[in-house]
Amino acid sequence: MLIFAIDKKTYVCNMFFDRKDLSNAQLLQLHRSLLYPRLIEEKMLILLRQGKISKWFSGIGQEAIAVGATMAMQQDEWIMPLHRNLGVFTTRQMPLRKLFKQWQGEQDGYSKGRERSFHFGSSDHYICGMISHLGPQLAVADGVALAYQLAEQNKAVLAFTGEGGTSEGDFHEALNIAAVWDLPVIFLVENNGYALSTPTNEQYRCVHLVDKAKGYGMEGVRIDGNNILAVYDTIKGVREYCITYQKPYLVECVTFRMRGHEEASGTHYVPSSLFELWQQKDPVNNFEQYLQEQEIITQEGLQAVRDEIKTQIEEELAAAEKEKSYFVIDTKLELDEVYYPHQQSEELLNVDENDASEKRFIDAIKEGLIQSMKEHEKLIIMGQDIAEYGGAFKVTEGLVNIFGKKRIRNTPICESGVVGAALGLALEGYKSVVEMQFADFVTMAFNQIVNNLAKIHYRWGQPADVVVRMPTGGGMGAGPFHSQSNEAWFAHVPGLKIVYPASPRDAKGLLIAAINDPNPVLFFEHKALYRSLTERVPNAFYEVEIGKARLVQSGEDVSIITYGMGVIWAQQYAEAHPEVDVEILDLRSLLPLDYDAIRNTTARTGRVLILHEDTLTGGIGAEIAAWIGEHCFNMLDAPVMRCASLDTPVPFNKALEKNFMAVARLEKCMDELLAY
Structure with a gap:
């Protein structure tokens, strides 16, 4: 217990460490893992002042959360970190030299110079890179958890957000989906008191963020985010709960940001007394004090570990500098890597036109879905009212009787969350088709489509194997919000593919091609054509070439x-x-x-x-x-x-x-x- 006074007020700071059944070796490993990102950050701040890196989002004072939570997860369980979670990357053993190249925007960094700081991921390390909009990460975690559940794997997924991020609609949608679908997701909120400069009293009115858990029908806990043993033990226990009961869980970690939102923004808007208070709760200093008190390590031992890590950091940075090569700009490569490589099958393109039957536009689409579901065991269809009801236009009517509710999934009314979940499914090798009830409603998922789906392969090589079906068009007297033609909104976005059939034959073949394609495809289908257009359509499973008029x-x-x-x-x-x-x-x-x-x-x-x-x-x-x-x-x-x-x-x-x-x-x- 620490007792001290600031501005004539007395503060009591409790930092109780409960080692439980952890061995000395495990405690020392936790310490090393905690100290490593702190020392990296101290070095990065020097390099920032020297102009050797351009920007830095500091997590100093919050390391216990990223490190403790990551160590509590299994190595092959996905984590969705944010820009202050260096400890996630280092605890997953990502080489510092390559991380440094990433931060410098080098060609041999994780994103080939296409992304900044921590806006990248690595499927080898089961880390999904963030986008600047923060909230969309949470729904992606839902999709990964759904994949775990469908595959009957005893795994959970961990998603980070900050107290500011909980104000976003994506937070609500992701937690609601996870609760309704009973998904093993750990939603971890790092409450450091400030979203850039906006304090918590201007962000929410609940007493504690964890109180929100009850509103979603899930359990939650509020812990000291600066206590690495508390974080580790809590996440370890919560993970076991999520897997055992197949339920989500909300964890609020109370902490403080000792630097600015990013270094250029400074900290002038934060009362100095808060820095004095939280300095006493420093996660590294307190844990080192505990280790000494328990005679697990001496002061000399701590210094030796610190010196060893500093040497390691210098060696890694020197290696990165030595390996630095001339940045080669290849325009063709840049254009080629907007999409995940995919070649349509000649066999599927050359279909027997004689084996065909008369089909309406809607029937051709439905047959394309059914045949694709049979072809791909890991294909999931999601949308509002698509199961028993069969969708607003009855395209999916009867499919739930064939494939069951695990694969034909009704969703809550949360388009952004569902598209994010579709991306999460893709991380685990699943395909998905998301039905927008009307193309007009895609505005609610705009961010997920144009910033997450469209850019993820270019950013860090991850395909987004998602098709979004878009019932579109007017002529039915449905007014401004059920009749729009919005295909041009998306044609400006590199990384998307857009198809728009005008015949039953093309509708089936293009839909199958879109589903087979590992890239994100928006599939526009005119509502007025559903039952007004009939022609002979091949009965086989076939494709029509995307990009061919x-x-x-x-x-x-x-x-x-x-x-x-x-x-x-x-x-x-x-x-x-x-x-x-x-x-x-x-x-x-x-x-x-x-x-x-x-x-x-x-x-x-x-x-x-x-x-x-x-x-x-x-x-x-x-x-x-x-x-x-x-x-x-x-x-x-x-x-x-x-x-x-x-x-x-x-x-x-x-x-x-x-x-x-x-x-x-x-x-x-x-x-x-x-x-x-």
Whole structure:
């Protein structure tokens, strides 16, 4: 017990160490593991001042949490750390020389210079790298835990967040999913009092963050995060609980950040008395004092360990400097590694067209799902009301009777959490299909898709084997929030693939291809086509090539480049105007685009109209028009024209919606183009 006074107030600081059945050797190992990141940090702060690293998020004063929690987990259990958890990386034995290269942005660091500090992961060490948005880490842990559960493995997963992160919606979604699905997840909150500069009294109104556990129907505990034995023993026990009872658990670790949020931000907003108080609770100093009191090690022994680790650090940094090589910028490599390498199977692309039967658009999608579920035992389908109810549009109706509720999973209404869980499944080698009830609702999962799924392979080589099904489009009088065409939002994001079929045959083949592809794919399916479109569809398990357009019909007068419902509109125009020799190109894939097909149709007709249901400004048509103008200008006999929907939200009234749609202006646009 420590008793001291600050500002005429007396403080009592208890740091009771209970070794339980730990041997002296284990205690000394805990000490070494605790001291190692502290000494690394002290060195990094020197190098930061010397300009040898550009930024540093210090965990000084919080090391006991990262180290103790990591040592309580098994080596092959995933951990989702944040930027102040150096102890996770060092306790998992990641070489300092390579970590140093990572912090310097070197090419032979863990992210090849593409990411900063601790925004990276390593599947070899079962560490999933964070993104700056903090909260999304938690839902990824849900997916890993689900994978453990499905594989009947006695494992748990550990996810870190800070007290500031608990204010994010992702915190709620992740804890709610874990509770509802009974997942073995340890949610660890490092409550260090400040989210950058915002104190806890401006973050939440509950007395303690652990009080939130009850609201989710889970157990929780609040502990001294500066006491390494308390952290180690608690997480060890909580891990056993999570595995035994297949339940999540919330752990609040009370601690303090002795440096700024990052070094440039400073600490001027923190009362100096708090630093004096928490200095007395330093996790390293207190544990070393305990080891001496128990005669486990002497002061001389402690100094010897410190000197040995300092020497090791210097040797590792010297080795990193010696191994430093010239940074080679390879543009082709940068572009190639946006996606996980994948080659579609020639066997699946060459299907027997004679063995086919008439299928509606919706039936083709359903058959693609069923055949994929049979092909991939580790494929999971998730979404709102998709099990017994069969989904909002009945695409998954009956699937739960075939595959059971473990694989056809109803989800709470939390799109971000579910997409994050899908990424967590991918970490353990699972595939997943997530159904958005309406494409409009994907806004709730936007961050997970564009920042987590899309970038993870480029950042640290981890594939995101996830398909997001997106029932899209208007024409049904459903108003502004159930009718949007939002494919262009995502076409700007490197790392995603976007497909948008316009026929039952393509719907099945592209969906199977998307599921087989280990990269994240957004699969847009127009709601108005579900039951209005029928054609012969091969019965076999087959693929349609992603990134390959389809020439719907040849022509010499004008090319209509389109996709989705636009294909139907173009065909209707061609039938109504036999005097015009119309060529129709169905893009099918919007990312990547088939530029060869775009070039070829432009060369054949010299006149191009780009037609899409999406609004005009910033649509896919703008990108294609710009590309044609840049690369095919000498082939054109007229300016490239766009026919798109009005730049307004989608109106509810059917007459207004009809006027909104691009097809309302198709005749006029074609007349202008042909008359040029």
